[in-house]
Amino acid sequence: MAEAAIMASDSLWRKLRSEAQCAAAADPVFGKAVAGAILAHDDFAAALADLIGQRLGSGSTERARFTSFARDAFRSQPDLIETAGRDLQAIALRDPAIAELLPPLLHYKGYVALQAFRVSHWLWHRGHIDTALLFQNEASNVLQISIHPAASIGSSVYLDHATGIVIGANVVIGDEVTILQNVSIGRTSELPARSPRIGRGVFIGSGATILGDISIGDFAKIGADTVVTSDIPAGCTAVGNPVRLTNCPEPASAA
Known part of the structure; x- marks a missing residue:
């Protein structure tokens, strides 16, 4: 993949907000969801952490807990956000069914599962074994994708369709x-x-x-x-x- 085709996270965030504003203006019903998922946040890290929490947590307390762990990971290791941006753009570059970044961010469970894994991997290598395994378990239960926190995964990775993927330790x-x-x-x-x-x-x-x-x-x-x-x-x-x-x-x- 050509490096020139990859935007930095700041540029990616501006493009996501532009796509979200267009979507909200075009569809008042969908626009409310977009506003909460994208336009209500200050940056890509905050939006992605909230998305992980919303997808993995089954109640408000669990959602807040998963979001908090993701925010801590992104704050402590900013290159996780750069990698998340590369993963998102890899979908747009390889999937002929889409031309924008917003749909895979909001709707492709393989993308969310991969970013949840990256948080669990960060937790695992900082000794938070139980929490890392909790991320794996919830992603497996909710998204049907199981990636062990001790796996190692590079950037610009695309889990297409994604149901039933198992990646071991x-x-x-x-x-x-x-x-x-x-x-x-x-x-x-x-x-x-x-x-x-x-x-x-x-x-x-x-x-x-x-x-x-x-x-x-x-x-x-x-x-x-x-x-x-x-x-x-x-x-x-x-x-x-x-x-x-x-x-x-x-x-x-x-x-």
């Missing part, structure tokens, strides 16, 4: 990865139990399963319902069960 996912629904990424029962490492720009199709101490190379593609338990070279497409490779780049020596 210590999984490593690089930048610019796209993951569709019903994907499982985690460890096997074999010891030592180690987790997959997903490279930059990887596309993972719906229903795929990626297990064990393996690496998926940069810009590889994993087909729908594929089961992967061994390394996939960079640039290759993996399909089927047992897996087979197609469309691999020619070796440099052959070129």
